[in-house]
Amino acid sequence: MKEVTLKDIAQILGISVTTVSKALKGYKDVSPETRKSVLMLAENLNYKPNAVALNLKNQETRTIGVIVPEIVHNFFSSCLHGIIAEAEKNGYLVIILQSGESDLLEQKQLEMLVDKRVDGILIAIADATDEYSHIQRIIKKEIPIVLFDKVTEQLPCSKVTIDDKKAAYNAVKVLIDSGCKKIAHLRGPLGASNAVDRHEGYVSALEAHGIAYDPSLVYMCDGYSINDGKQHAEDAYKENPDIDGVFCITDMVAAGAIAYFNEEKISIPDQISVMGFSNSPISSIIRPSLSTVDQPGRQMGKEAVSLLIEEIVKLKKKEPVEHYHVQLPTNIVVRDSVKSNPRP
Amino acid sequence: MKEVTLKDIAQILGISVTTVSKALKGYKDVSPETRKSVLMLAENLNYKPNAVALNLKNQETRTIGVIVPEIVHNFFSSCLHGIIAEAEKNGYLVIILQSGESDLLEQKQLEMLVDKRVDGILIAIADATDEYSHIQRIIKKEIPIVLFDKVTEQLPCSKVTIDDKKAAYNAVKVLIDSGCKKIAHLRGPLGASNAVDRHEGYVSALEAHGIAYDPSLVYMCDGYSINDGKQHAEDAYKENPDIDGVFCITDMVAAGAIAYFNEEKISIPDQISVMGFSNSPISSIIRPSLSTVDQPGRQMGKEAVSLLIEEIVKLKKKEPVEHYHVQLPTNIVVRDSVKSNPRP
DNA sequence: CTGAAAGCGCTTACAG
DNA sequence: CTGAAAGCGCTTACAG
Numbered sequence: 001m002k003e004v005t006l007k008d009i010a011q012i013l014g015i016s017v018t019t020v021s022k023a024l025k026g027y028k029d030v031s032p033e034t035r036k037s038v039l040m041l042a043e044n045l046n047y048k049p050n051a052v053a054l055n056l057k058n059q060e061t062r063t064i065g066v067i068v069p070e071i072v073h074n075f076f077s078s079c080l081h082g083i084i085a086e087a088e089k090n091g092y093l094v095i096i097l098q099s100g101e102s103d104l105l106e107q108k109q110l111e112m113l114v115d116k117r118v119d120g121i122l123i124a125i126a127d128a129t130d131e132y133s134h135i136q137r138i139i140k141k142e143i144p145i146v147l148f149d150k151v152t153e154q155l156p157c158s159k160v161t162i163d164d165k166k167a168a169y170n171a172v173k174v175l176i177d178s179g180c181k182k183i184a185h186l187r188g189p190l191g192a193s194n195a196v197d198r199h200e201g202y203v204s205a206l207e208a209h210g211i212a213y214d215p216s217l218v219y220m221c222d223g224y225s226i227n228d229g230k231q232h233a234e235d236a237y238k239e240n241p242d243i244d245g246v247f248c249i250t251d252m253v254a255a256g257a258i259a260y261f262n263e264e265k266i267s268i269p270d271q272i273s274v275m276g277f278s279n280s281p282i283s284s285i286i287r288p289s290l291s292t293v294d295q296p297g298r299q300m301g302k303e304a305v306s307l308l309i310e311e312i313v314k315l316k317k318k319e320p321v322e323h324y325h326v327q328l329p330t331n332i333v334v335r336d337s338v339k340s341n342p343r344p
Numbered sequence: 345m346k347e348v349t350l351k352d353i354a355q356i357l358g359i360s361v362t363t364v365s366k367a368l369k370g371y372k373d374v375s376p377e378t379r380k381s382v383l384m385l386a387e388n389l390n391y392k393p394n395a396v397a398l399n400l401k402n403q404e405t406r407t408i409g410v411i412v413p414e415i416v417h418n419f420f421s422s423c424l425h426g427i428i429a430e431a432e433k434n435g436y437l438v439i440i441l442q443s444g445e446s447d448l449l450e451q452k453q454l455e456m457l458v459d460k461r462v463d464g465i466l467i468a469i470a471d472a473t474d475e476y477s478h479i480q481r482i483i484k485k486e487i488p489i490v491l492f493d494k495v496t497e498q499l500p501c502s503k504v505t506i507d508d509k510k511a512a513y514n515a516v517k518v519l520i521d522s523g524c525k526k527i528a529h530l531r532g533p534l535g536a537s538n539a540v541d542r543h544e545g546y547v548s549a550l551e552a553h554g555i556a557y558d559p560s561l562v563y564m565c566d567g568y569s570i571n572d573g574k575q576h577a578e579d580a581y582k583e584n585p586d587i588d589g590v591f592c593i594t595d596m597v598a599a600g601a602i603a604y605f606n607e608e609k610i611s612i613p614d615q616i617s618v619m620g621f622s623n624s625p626i627s628s629i630i631r632p633s634l635s636t637v638d639q640p641g642r643q644m645g646k647e648a649v650s651l652l653i654e655e656i657v658k659l660k661k662k663e664p665v666e667h668y669h670v671q672l673p674t675n676i677v678v679r680d681s682v683k684s685n686p687r688p
Numbered sequence: 689c690t691g692a693a694a695g696c697g698c699t700t701a702c703a704g
Numbered sequence: 705c706t707g708a709a710a711g712c713g714c715t716t717a718c719a720g
Contacts, residue, residue, distance in 0.1 A: 005712095005713060005714085006713070006714070007713075015690080016692080017691085017714085017715095018690075018691050018693095018716085019689085019690060021714070021716085022690090022715090022716090025715085030689070030690085031690090034690085048458075048459050049713085050712090050713050050714070051459055051460050051461050052396060052399045052400045052405065052461050052712085052713080052714095053400055053696090053712075053713035053714040053715095054713080054714060054715090055396045055399075055696095056394075056396045056397055056400050056696050056697065056698090056712090056713080056714080057695085057696050057713085057714050058714095058715090059696070061396060063439070070425075071415075071424050071425050072418065072421045072422050072424075073421075077415050077416045077417075077421045080415050080416075080440070081414075081415050081442065084440060084442060085442070088441070093439045093456065093460060094439060094440060095407070095437045095439055096424070096428060096438060097432070097437075098428060112437070114392075115392050116395050117394065117395050117396050226625070226629070252625075259629070262631075281570070281596075281626065282625065282626055284570075285570070285599050285603070285626050285629060285630050286629050286630070287606075287630075287631050347697095349696095349698085350697070351697075351698095359706080359707085360706070360707045360708075361697090361699095361707085362699085362707050362708075362709095363705085363706060365698070365699060365700085366700090366706090369699085373706080374705070374706085375706090378705080378706085393697085394696090394697050394698070396696085396697080396698095397696075397697035397698040397699095397712090398698060398699085399712095400696090400698080400713065401698050401699060401711085401712050402699090403712070
């Protein structure tokens with residue numbers, strides 16, 4: 001069915017499109033009678049301005065694009081929840097794309113969003129991405145972009161993350177305080193900023209507590225699945241039967257580790273304590289329940305959108321934009337996978 | 345930074361916009377030299393057609409809108425994964441909105457999508473929605489729309505679901521075959537089509553196996569959270585201490601039931617068997633592991649987009665569109681929460 | 689108070 | 705082979 005246009009209204013009323021437009025937009029220089037008849041007819045015909053025409057005219061789409069590595073992932077879907085809600089509140093709609101942690105897809109999708117003329121872009125960088133010229137290009141074009149969760153310091157733009165290093169430090173400290181002396185780390189890929197930061201936090205927590213950092217206790221997961229956790233927990237345990245703690249990059253990886261230890265009848269937390277990261281629902285469902293870092297996904301998404309929209313608005317007004325790196329606070333949720341009352 | 349337009353190219357080359365457009369689009373009636381210089385300059389300037397202008401011209405946006413009740417939910421995010429991937433493959437981008445199971449929000453968001461001029465809409469109907477005039481209006485406007493997962497038979501449009509009734513029948517049959525005689529059902533809201541169908545499947549499985557249907561064994565969950573499951577498992581057990589099986593509307597609800605039974609040292613599956621629905625990751629992580637119905641979310645999303653795009657294309661070509669109700673097959677994953685080898 | 693004109697960036701039927 | 709004109713649906717500076 002054909003949508004009603006200004007032209008239709010103008011023709012019916014025998015006046016010009018200009019006048020109809022003005023009446024609808026509340027311009028003063030329209031006679032009360034004309035205004036009234038226009039408004040009434042528009043109402044009756046259920047006139048809705050054509051957003052596409054407005055977009056062309058206004059050079060904006062009131063749409064923002066988001067690229068996440070994977071939508072079926074509690075943390076990212078939480079971010080998306082926050083993003084969509086906050087964007088909607090500000091009159092923006094959200095287009096979502098998944099890179100699958102692939103740099104090639106990420107590049108292609110970024111271009112699709114630019115071609116689509118979105119007003120701004122939010123991105124959590126794929127693990128496989130190791131150079132940022134595609135993002136640099138967006139910045140050069142002055143398209144507002146905000147990085148979240150997986151970011152890089154190499155780009156001049158706003159970022160929203162938690163303090164991954166500090167969060168990891170605190171998580172490992174909990175393990176140490178509970179009595180662990182030999183803590184393995186199932187880490188994430190080298191290309192992922194948060195994996196790098198969490199590894200650093202792990203190292204510095206050890207060193208701050210008089211435990212020598214032993215690189216052979218660090219195992220690199222390719223992905224973040226339960227199987228990655230199982231696999232590497234097995235490797236870690238077989239190569240170092242005396243480990244008494246495992247710090248995992250992700251709750252899913254931790255769930256895999258727990259599954260392995262349970263199968264092998266290795267007692268958690270008595271023999272080995274396990275620490276996860278994210279506080280996803282599985283951490284309270286798994287047995288023993290998983291101690292983990294609470295990572296505020298929804299708030300991260302909300303914060304990222306706010307920064308982005310601020311930039312979009314400033315850009316429109318030709319005001320200078322500043323860049324921020326917002327770091328959201330985290331806290332640790334201690335559950336049964338770590339010994340309590342360690343120091344009697 | 346200003347984007348390059350046809351006008352820019354035309355001015356630099358001293359030719360008309362028309363000719364530039366034709367050269368770029370490979371029209372025959374352009375001299376080889378002109379074509380070449382246009383192509384080269386466009387390449388150098390990295391010219392990209394303005395999608396918004398094309399949208400206005402072509403009366404299409406190559407965008408589809410999706411409304412789901414909740415994105416942070418394994419099943420729906422799986423659907424979205426399928427939707428986004430399949431849409432992308434066909435050159436469509438996807439705008440996502442969450443109704444939060446609210447009819448009011450659903451109505452508002454549907455209107456936003458229409459105003460946005462999306463080419464088509466995918467929707468999983470909110471639990472609170474009990475009349476469909478807002479969707480009926482979309483259909484009258486001839487905007488392609490496909491319902492998925494939570495649908496209604498009252499609307500003349502395509503639908504993609506599983507056969508919830510049959511899936512529930514089979515799930516309850518597994519409980520019965522394992523020896524259960526008194527099976528409670530933690531069901532979903534009355535407004536949700538899948539909850540209604542699953543309840544029907546539950547009833548008919550009982551009756552087909554000579555077990556009288558007892559409405560007092562059915563408990564209505566308001567939501568789908570762990571707590572809903574805990575709460576109602578407790579109610580069910582306290583009011584009927586002799587139940588030996590529980591069929592849950594959702595894996596999360598089942599997880600709550602398991603948590604309650606574990607806390608109360610009620611042995612699963614020896615005293616009570618538990619059956620979930622969806623086969624989300626938690627079903628293999630929880631202990632005892634959860635028997636459940638595997639619900640192919642990603643495929644459902646993919647199927648729904650395919651149907652939708654087919655309609656969009658046919659509409660464009662003014663061909664008649666037909667409506668289908670695609671029902672995806674499911675199968676049951678039996679795990680430790682149900683007794684095996686029941687009939688020795 | 690009203691409306692013709694120009695413009696957002698593109699396409700295409702048509703005239704030359 | 706080239707380009708002026710009309711049009712997608714809207715807005716707004718300007719003339720009357």
